[in-house]
Amino acid sequence: MNKLELKQLILTSLSEKLAIARSSTQRAIDAATDEETVPEHKYDTLALEASYLAHGQAMRVQESESEIQQFESLVLRELPDEKVALGSYVTLLCEDDSVKHLFVGPCSGGVTVNYLGESVSVITLQAPLGRVLLGREEGDEVELKIADSVYYYEISKIK
Numbered sequence: 337m338n339k340l341e342l343k344q345l346i347l348t349s350l351s352e353k354l355a356i357a358r359s360s361t362q363r364a365i366d367a368a369t370d371e372e373t374v375p376e377h378k379y380d381t382l383a384l385e386a387s388y389l390a391h392g393q394a395m396r397v398q399e400s401e402s403e404i405q406q407f408e409s410l411v412l413r414e415l416p417d418e419k420v421a422l423g424s425y426v427t428l429l430c431e432d433d434s435v436k437h438l439f440v441g442p443c444s445g446g447v448t449v450n451y452l453g454e455s456v457s458v459i460t461l462q463a464p465l466g467r468v469l470l471g472r473e474e475g476d477e478v479e480l481k482i483a484d485s486v487y488y489y490e491i492s493k494i495k
Contacts, residue, residue, distance in 0.1 A: 350407060410422070
């Protein structure tokens, strides 16, 4: 298990997301400045709506750039007897005997990449599961309460 390779896969996924956001932003800007969107009367708001969309897409680009920068500056450590922390790769055993592979990242929770044939999901320490796992060790059992449901996991591996 090479966390640098995993980090690079996540960065590639984030870069793809950024490229899509930039393309969407350009299309929204083009729509907002197109001659056909010039208002014909005071109730014609097509250009105004297109400009709001362009602004929202531009914010999405900034967020994507920030996420990439945060991952690029993430320092990965290999420590013995590691506890779950930022940069940890965690394998959880679920109640139904399924396995979850997680990477604790600084942002971009929910991004999923395929690494060595396994689906690895990014979680953050702000997420409910991230908060429950923080500081735990291999072999620990954790309980996650969401609404009226309770989920139990065992930490089988931390890298």
